[in-house]
Amino acid sequence: EVQLMESGGGLVQPGGSLRLSCAASGFLFKNFAMSWVRQAPGKGLEWVASISAGGGSTYFADSVKGRFTISRDHLQNTLFLQLSSLRAEDTALYYCAKDSGRSSGWNEFEHWGLGTLVTVSS
Amino acid sequence: EIVMTQSPATLSVSPGERATLSCRGSQSLSSNLAWYQQKPGQAPRLLIYGASTRATGIPARFSGSGSGTEFTLTISSLQSEDFAVYYCQQYNNWPLYTFGQGTKLEIK
Numbered sequence: 001e002v003q004l005m006e007s008g009g010g011l012v013q014p015g016g017s018l019r020l021s022c023a024a025s026g027f028l029f030k031n032f033a034m035s036w037v038r039q040a041p042g043k044g045l046e047w048v049a050s051i052s053a054g055g056g057s058t059y060f061a062d063s064v065k066g067r068f069t070i071s072r073d074h075l076q077n078t079l080f081l082q083l084s085s086l087r088a089e090d091t092a093l094y095y096c097a098k099d100s101g102r103s104s105g106w107n108e109f110e111h112w113g114l115g116t117l118v119t120v121s122s
Numbered sequence: 123e124i125v126m127t128q129s130p131a132t133l134s135v136s137p138g139e140r141a142t143l144s145c146r147g148s149q150s151l152s153s154n155l156a157w158y159q160q161k162p163g164q165a166p167r168l169l170i171y172g173a174s175t176r177a178t179g180i181p182a183r184f185s186g187s188g189s190g191t192e193f194t195l196t197i198s199s200l201q202s203e204d205f206a207v208y209y210c211q212q213y214n215n216w217p218l219y220t221f222g223q224g225t226k227l228e229i230k
Contacts, residue, residue, distance in 0.1 A: 045166065045209055047219040059217045095165055102171070106216030108156035110177070112165040
């Protein structure tokens, strides 16, 4: 069974940093692209960042480009999102999501974690 | 950037009736469109991919159609557990994914 478990969220001041983790199990982690999606309180879904299966390619939404980095560790089967220069508008529940792998390109998100909450406030 | 527009924002339907949700892309998406269901306090769940293929374990009352810029999610006979928020997502312009703003399906 595929499982994705996010951690690392919390309360952080504007301008601060945080590192989110997503522990993956139940599938061959190194074979699948992974992504982060966030949801501000009471709002819709916003794609944040994606990383290729091998980790060599990364992509970011304009709203976080230059402030967030995405990485992965195939020994730990873990996905990371480093958040820096945080703003109030980054407050959200952050989900990690697994690409379906249905095609050799990028695909729909077949599995999601339960999310970790990031609150940016002074 | 591809903009995804869902309509209506809120849809009120009685149990047992049919619900039709729409999603429009600002550019052609071929069939690279997915639908997700999200219930309060839960993560999104994949319902449909490739515009019309049901994901594993999704009941047959859920169906997707469309291609290009116009897409539809139909729930043929609403069950109580179907009342939720539904999002469409394009992955044609990958990996710069975009979601629609969501349609809340509520009990009439």
